[in-house]
Amino acid sequence: TQSTRPQRLLGAVKKNATRGDPRSVVKAIDQFCRQKEWAMNVGDEKGCILDSVVSELNPATVLELGTYCGYSTVRIASMLPPHAKLITLEFNPDYAAVARQVIAWAGLEDKVQLVEGASGDLIPKMSEQFEVETFDLVFLDHWKDRYLPDTKLMEECGLLKKGSVLLADNVICPGTPEYLEYVRASPRYESQYFRSHLEYTKVEDGLEKSVFLG
Numbered sequence: 552t553q554s555t556r557p558q559r560l561l562g563a564v565k566k567n568a569t570r571g572d573p574r575s576v577v578k579a580i581d582q583f584c585r586q587k588e589w590a591m592n593v594g595d596e597k598g599c600i601l602d603s604v605v606s607e608l609n610p611a612t613v614l615e616l617g618t619y620c621g622y623s624t625v626r627i628a629s630m631l632p633p634h635a636k637l638i639t640l641e642f643n644p645d646y647a648a649v650a651r652q653v654i655a656w657a658g659l660e661d662k663v664q665l666v667e668g669a670s671g672d673l674i675p676k677m678s679e680q681f682e683v684e685t686f687d688l689v690f691l692d693h694w695k696d697r698y699l700p701d702t703k704l705m706e707e708c709g710l711l712k713k714g715s716v717l718l719a720d721n722v723i724c725p726g727t728p729e730y731l732e733y734v735r736a737s738p739r740y741e742s743q744y745f746r747s748h749l750e751y752t753k754v755e756d757g758l759e760k761s762v763f764l765g
């Protein structure tokens with residue numbers, strides 16, 4: 552049977568990255584996507600913006616919506632302080648299986664909890680099932696029409712506190728117009744756009760950083 556692109560991406564990680572070295576895993580995926588096959592990872596250019604937001608925030612609890620192959624999971628988890636936790640949600644079992652191996656290759660299993668399921672179902676269960684009160688950082692990178700409903704759901708479930716940061720990928724391409732309008736118009740958020748490019752291309756894209764004001 553034919554391999555899938557995520558499986559070929561995993562093969563490139565195992566071939567070119569060093570076990571236990573997250574930066575080499577990130578580099579191997581970026582190289583694979585530049586030289587072999589494009590894939591929808593946040594990529595190296597937007598990834599540097601992601602890194603700067605994480606290092607500035609130094610979050611203890613992180614939620615990622617949409618694991619895909621685990622590229623941004625590895626980028627974020629590799630920068631977390633010792634007892635910090637990253638919960639990442641992924642509803643495609645094939646992608647989840649690849650991501651688990653990418654995260655393991657990077658040696659970051661202890662910092663990451665990959666939960667299989669739909670964000671809309673799992674977000675209301677966060678506090679009781681995953682022992683999380685609030686998230687310091689949420690990285691949104693799943694289906695673009697889920698950014699807004701899931702943000703409202705996180706508000707309703709009390710998962711955001713004053714100072715919590717939402718960082719959203721692809722606000723220009725493919726675009727998340729309803730989400731963008733909401734966080735920019737709402738008095739409960741202070742939003743900032745970081746202009747960049749769609750991963751591995753010259754097309755404009757960017758990240759929107761929105762601080763929850765409580």
Ligand SMILES: Cc1ncnc2c1ncn2[C@@H]1O[C@H](/C=C/CNC(=O)c2cc(-c3ccc(F)cc3)cc(O)c2O)[C@@H](O)[C@H]1O
Nearest residue numbers: 591617619640641642643646668669670692693694724725
């Ligand atoms: C509600 C729910 N719950 C749990 N997991 C969920 C979920 N909704 C989706 N997922 C999961 O997350 C990933 C999906 C990511 C969607 N990302 C994009 O569509 C995307 C697309 C581009 C792109 C840009 C220009 C083009 F020409 C083509 C594609 C770039 C990107 O960076 C993207 O992120 C994928 O792993 C999916 O299973």
Ligand SMILES: [Mg+2]
Nearest residue numbers: 593692720721
């Ligand atoms: Mg994306």
